[in-house]
Amino acid sequence: MKFLLDLLFRTIQLFTEPYFLVFLAVVIIALLRRKNKRKNLRIGIGIVAVLMIIFIGNGFLGKFTAEYLQKSYVNTIANKNGASQNPVIVVLGGGVVDFNHTEKLHTLSYSRLVTAYQLYHEYRKNNLPCKIVISGKGRGHTSEAELFSENFKNMGVPDADIIKEDKSMNTYENAKYSSKILKQMAPSDVYLVTSGFHMKRSVALFQTFGVKPVPQASDFIDTEITWFPNSYNAAFTFVMLKEVLGIWQVQLYNSLGLNG
Template identity: 80%
Template sequence: MKFLLDLLFRVLQLFTEPYFLVFLAVVIIALLRRKNKSKKWRIGILITTVLMIIFIGNGFLGKLTSAYLQKNYLHTPEMKAAAVQNPIIVVLGGGVVDIDHTEKVHTMSYSRMVTAYQLYHEYQKKNQPCTILISGKGRGHISEAELFREDFKKMGVPDSDIIKEDKSMNTYQNAKFSSEILKKMGNTSLYLVTSGFHMKRSVALFKTFGLKPIPQASDFIDTEITVFPNSYNAAFTFVMLKEVVGIWQVQLYNSLGVNK
C-alpha cells in the first residue's frame, strides 16, 4: 500500500514542476488536434495554461502559499537559554553543492547554521549544557553533517557538543534517525532549526516519531506581486507548492498509520 501511495505522490509532485505542466499542455493539445477534436478545446487548454503561468509568475499564488507555510513561524519564541534545560538543537541539512570538485553546503544551509549557533551561544553564555545534532547525508562524497561540523568547529563549537546523523537522505529520515539518537540519549527536549517554508512538514514528521520540537525558523521565502510574470516568483512558488504536496503526504500517511 505504501508503495502505491509513494507512487501516487511522486506523480502528484510532477504537477509542481513547470516544465511538466507545459509539456502536459502541449501533449493534450496535440492529441486533441490529432483526434480532430473541437478547436475550442485546444484554445481553452492553451488559455488555461497561459493563465496558470501568469498566476504563478506574478507572485499571487506564491503569496498565499508562503503565508500558509510560514506565518506560524514568523514570531518564534525568543531564544532564552532558560526556556529548555539541556536541549538538543537539531539542524536539518539543506543540500550539498559540488563546484569544481569542491563540496560545500547549500546556500540556505548557512542561515540554519547561524540560527543554530545563536541559540547554542545563548546557552554557552550562561554556562548551561547544550548539544547540536546535525542531520543529513546529502548526495556528495562528504556528508552534509560532516560539512556542518567543520563549519561549527570554525565557529568555536567543540566536537563534544556536536552529534552527527549522517544517514538521512530526506526529511522523513531526518526525523526518524534523529529520533532514534535522541531516545537513546534519553533526551527529547529539542529545538528544530530549518527554513521557514520547510518547517511545517518537518515539525509534523518529528511529531510522528513522538517528539515535540520547538521550531526555530532560520529563513523565509516570499514572492513579490508583479504586473508581468517573472522567473523569481515562479521558482519560489513551485518550491513551496512541492512542500505543500509533501505536507499532504505526511498528513495522509499519519492518518493511515503508514509513516513509521
C-alpha cells in the same frame, strides 16, 4: 499499499514541475489537433495554461502558499532561560553542492548554520550545556553532517557538543534517525532549525516519531506581486507547492498508520 501511495504522490508531484505542465499542455493540444477535435477546446486549454503561468509567475499563488507554510514560525523565539537545563538543537541539512570538484554546503544551509549557532551561543554564554545534532547525509561524497560539523568547529563549537546523524537522505529520515538519538539523550527541550517553508512538514514528521520540537525557522521565502510573470515568483511558488504536497502526504500516511 504504501508503495502505491508513494507512486501516486510521485505522479502528482510532477504537476509541481513547470516544464512538465508546459509539456503536458503542448501534448494535449497536439493530440486534439491531430484528432481534429474542436478548435475551441484547444484554445481553451491553451488559455488555461497561460492563466496558470500568469497566476504563478505574478506571485499571487506564492503569497498564499508562503503564508500557509511560514506564518506560524515568524515570531517563534526560543526560551533560553534556566528552565532548560539540557537542550538539544537539531539542524536539518539543506543540501550539498559540488563546485569545481569541491563540496560545499548549499546556500540554504548557511542560514540554518547561523541560526543554530546563535541559539547554541545563547546557552553557552550563560554556562548552560547545549548539544547540536546535525542531520543529513546528502548525495555528495562528504555528508552534510560532516560539512556542518566543520563549519561549527570553525565557529568555536567544541567537538564534544556536536553529534552527527549522517544516514538520512530526506526529511522523513531526518526525523526517523534523529529521533532515535534524541530519545537516548533525553533532552529537556528540542529546538528544530530549518527553513521556514520546510518547517511545517519537518515538525509533523518529528512529531510522528514522538518528538515535539520547538521550531526555530532560519529563513523565509516569499513572492512579490508583479504585473508581469517572472521566474523568481515561479521558482519559489513551485518549491512551496511541493512542500504543501509533502505535508498532505505526511498527514494522510499518519492517518493510515503508514509512517513510523
